[in-house]
Amino acid sequence: MDSSQPAELQNQVVEPEVIKKPRIPPFFVSPKGDWRQLVALAKLIAPSFQSQMSGRFLKVTVGDELEYRNLSHWLEQTGVEFKSFMLKKDRPIKVVIRGLPSNTEPEDIKSEIEAEGFKVAKISQMKNYRSKAPMPLFYLQIENGAEAHKIYDFTELFGTRIEVKPFERGNKVNQCWRCQGWFHSSEVCHLPPRCVKCAGPHSAKDCTLDFNDQMKCANCSGAHAANWSRCPKHPNNAKKKNQSKNKNKNGPNKPKNAPPKKTTPQAPRPDISKARKVSPNLDYSKVVQNQIPREHETWLEPGIDPQIANYRLFKDDRIEFPHTVTRGGTAIYCKNEIVHNRVPLPATPGIDATAVQIKIKNAPPLNIISAYIRKSAQSRFPSEDFKKIFNSGSNCIIAGDFNASHVDWHNVKNTRYGISLRNLVSNLRGAKLVAPQTATHLQPRQRFGSVIDLAVFKHIPYNHSVRVLSDLSSDHYPVILEINLNTSLIKNPEQLSTN
Numbered sequence: 001m002d003s004s005q006p007a008e009l010q011n012q013v014v015e016p017e018v019i020k021k022p023r024i025p026p027f028f029v030s031p032k033g034d035w036r037q038l039v040a041l042a043k044l045i046a047p048s049f050q051s052q053m054s055g056r057f058l059k060v061t062v063g064d065e066l067e068y069r070n071l072s073h074w075l076e077q078t079g080v081e082f083k084s085f086m087l088k089k090d091r092p093i094k095v096v097i098r099g100l101p102s103n104t105e106p107e108d109i110k111s112e113i114e115a116e117g118f119k120v121a122k123i124s125q126m127k128n129y130r131s132k133a134p135m136p137l138f139y140l141q142i143e144n145g146a147e148a149h150k151i152y153d154f155t156e157l158f159g160t161r162i163e164v165k166p167f168e169r170g171n172k173v174n175q176c177w178r179c180q181g182w183f184h185s186s187e188v189c190h191l192p193p194r195c196v197k198c199a200g201p202h203s204a205k206d207c208t209l210d211f212n213d214q215m216k217c218a219n220c221s222g223a224h225a226a227n228w229s230r231c232p233k234h235p236n237n238a239k240k241k242n243q244s245k246n247k248n249k250n251g252p253n254k255p256k257n258a259p260p261k262k263t264t265p266q267a268p269r270p271d272i273s274k275a276r277k278v279s280p281n282l283d284y285s286k287v288v289q290n291q292i293p294r295e296h297e298t299w300l301e302p303g304i305d306p307q308i309a310n311y312r313l314f315k316d317d318r319i320e321f322p323h324t325v326t327r328g329g330t331a332i333y334c335k336n337e338i339v340h341n342r343v344p345l346p347a348t349p350g351i352d353a354t355a356v357q358i359k360i361k362n363a364p365p366l367n368i369i370s371a372y373i374r375k376s377a378q379s380r381f382p383s384e385d386f387k388k389i390f391n392s393g394s395n396c397i398i399a400g401d402f403n404a405s406h407v408d409w410h411n412v413k414n415t416r417y418g419i420s421l422r423n424l425v426s427n428l429r430g431a432k433l434v435a436p437q438t439a440t441h442l443q444p445r446q447r448f449g450s451v452i453d454l455a456v457f458k459h460i461p462y463n464h465s466v467r468v469l470s471d472l473s474s475d476h477y478p479v480i481l482e483i484n485l486n487t488s489l490i491k492n493p494e495q496l497s498t499n
């Protein structure tokens with residue numbers, strides 16, 4: 001994982017002092033036991049040692065790289081609980097290799113690259129979240145050094161054309177695999193381990209939690225995994241609250257997505273120039289039209305957020321184990337010129353959802369929600385979750401893969417989900433189900449497709465049209481939903497990859 005800039009402790013009362021350049025990362029030490037003795041001894045190791053309380057930690061700064069290394073080593077040897085950040089020059093270069101067959105052995109790639117003088121600190125193959133099948137994508141960490149950036153010059157491996165791309169974190173916050181804290185990585189974490197599933201003092205691989213057992217979040221104690229992106233303690237969610245609080249202060253001429261005053265360096269604004277480099281062969285107009293070619297779906301998986309010029313991406317990755325397995329989720333691309341902000345949603349374990357509120361002209365604020373209704377083992381429609389999303393605003397459009405078929409919306413048969421959804425919508429005030437006329441999903445080995453990519457409107461008093469593009473690039477067809485606000489046709493910010 002990434003070693004991040006020192007931007008620690010959102011809730012601290014004391015503002016951190018201005019950090020001198022060149023930047024030597026601070027240490028955050030748990031002041032357990034006789035901390036005064038610890039300070040006295042540490043000063044012998046690093047004479048420039050300075051400390052002050054910051055949250056529940058003693059924040060320690062030292063003057064130079066040598067002292068940083070010495071103190072780091074000493075703290076580790078002494079068994080002190082602490083975390084820090086990597087020196088910039090120590091941070092590995094993270095890349096993804098595309099173009100090799102998925103049955104290539106990572107070890108072979110490693111030897112091949114090391115034969116060229118690089119040092120591979122880590123290599124792993126990315127996997128499909130559903131099938132767990134290995135994908136033709138290899139993630140590598142290259143040890144930093146003067147020549148390390150030359151890794152990008154590789155165009156061929158084993159006589160086959162490849163691409164080496166920077167691994168982009170996008171706007172994802174770095175979370176520690178060891179203690180589940182944010183903004184630092186496990187390599188520099190010496191805090192007690194906390195399990196991502198049960199918050200216990202062990203690593204996830206030693207967890208005894210059963211598949212059906214309730215999880216416990218190490219950060220908020222809620223019934224979810226600690227790496228869930230919608231955890232109320234997650235820095236992005238805390239930030240979003242500030243954002244909506246501040247949004248009225250922004251004048252009409254200010255940028256629509258001006259960051260809140262206190263931003264974290266880990267959540268950079270989308271860098272379009274870099275993003276274009278990530279996937280130059282993506283046809284952006286197609287992305288916007290929800291026509292992601294199948295082989296590009298991988299780019300919507302966790303940790304890789306494709307950016308589109310003039311659009312802002314909101315994305316919630318589905319959380320499963322282990323961390324390295326790629327999986328699904330929901331996303332919305334919103335055009336920058338539309339006044340918008342993200343809407344935090346309550347926990348809905350049965351539905352993956354991403355919500356953005358948009359304001360257009362004199363129309364009331366509209367919540368656009370990209371949703372994927374999960375198939376549950378007991379095939380019980382998550383009605384309570386759906387109501388929570390439905391109640392996220394007074395005017396909503398919830399759209400996505402609902403996994404629900406009913407003859408009322410042009411299917412050949414009713415499914416349990418379909419019957420539940422139909423009943424639910426007829427009982428919700430102001431709700432209206434919007435479905436295309438033709439199949440949106442192709443069923444393997446079945447003659448008819450099904451209409452399961454749907455929308456539910458809440459108090460949307462405008463004309464609309466919905467159509468399916470018969471572009472076969474996925475098992476789901478792209479669906480275009482247009483809302484006619486007065487005279488102008490406004491395209492709903494498209495949702496992506498809910499299948």
Ligand SMILES: [Zn+2]
Nearest residue numbers: 176178179189
């Ligand atoms: Zn940690």
Ligand SMILES: [Zn+2]
Nearest residue numbers: 195198200207
């Ligand atoms: Zn556990």
Ligand SMILES: [Zn+2]
Nearest residue numbers: 217220222231
């Ligand atoms: Zn939590």
